[in-house]
Amino acid sequence: MSGTIHVADAGAMIALLRGEPGGDLFLALTEDPENTIFAHGANLAEVFYDARRSHGEEHAQGALRRLTEAGDLFRSDFDPAFWQDLARIKADQRRVSLADCFGLALARRVGGTFLSTDRHELDNDAVRALCPIRFIR
Numbered sequence: 326m327s328g329t330i331h332v333a334d335a336g337a338m339i340a341l342l343r344g345e346p347g348g349d350l351f352l353a354l355t356e357d358p359e360n361t362i363f364a365h366g367a368n369l370a371e372v373f374y375d376a377r378r379s380h381g382e383e384h385a386q387g388a389l390r391r392l393t394e395a396g397d398l399f400r401s402d403f404d405p406a407f408w409q410d411l412a413r414i415k416a417d418q419r420r421v422s423l424a425d426c427f428g429l430a431l432a433r434r435v436g437g438t439f440l441s442t443d444r445h446e447l448d449n450d451a452v453r454a455l456c457p458i459r460f461i462r
Contacts (some may be wrong), residue, residue, distance in 0.1 A: 328359035332432040333398075334425055335371035336442030337461050338364060342376065342388050347442055347462030354440070355395035363435060364392070366401045367427035400431055407434060414455060421446050432456040 331354055340348035341355075355362050369389065377385035392398055411430035415423055425443060429452075432439040438457040441447055447458055 328357075328361060330361045330363065330435050330437035331440050331459075332428050332435065332437045333362060333364040333368065334428045334439065334441040334443060335368045335375070337440040338368070338372045338392055339375055340442060340461060342372070342391065345462075347460075350461045351440065361397055361437075362395055363400045363431060363437065364398050365427040365431045366399060367424050369399060371424050400435075402431060402434060407431075410434070418452055418455075421452060429455055 333351065337347065337351045340346065341351045342348070354360050369392070372392065373385050373389060376388040407430055410433060411423075411426040414429050415421065415426045418426075421429070422443070425441070425446060428439055428441070431437070433456045438459050439447075440459050440461055442460065442462055444460050447453075448460070452458070
């Protein structure tokens, strides 16, 4: 795997699907062959939940298909080292959502940059010390 590794949070993927600000940046990152984009299953579940709640099962399935066309998206890491790392992040960074802790732990594991829209939770020195974070808006 060469190039830059990115790990997407639900907000980045939802921005793409809804045509919201930042979605164009996320799309550009997925289309660049030098990039590898991952998302943890917990973050994909959040996207699926949002799409299904708003528009139903068929729309939610279509959203997942659109995201998986982006490449090596899905990761399901959940071994003890992984879940202990995400639990430590959550314990130390209480304002960070549990779903974002999955993404942050995955970014740490793969040496990637966490792509997020959650500036209100993640834009502080303690969280930025965990791994590189790029806010898409």
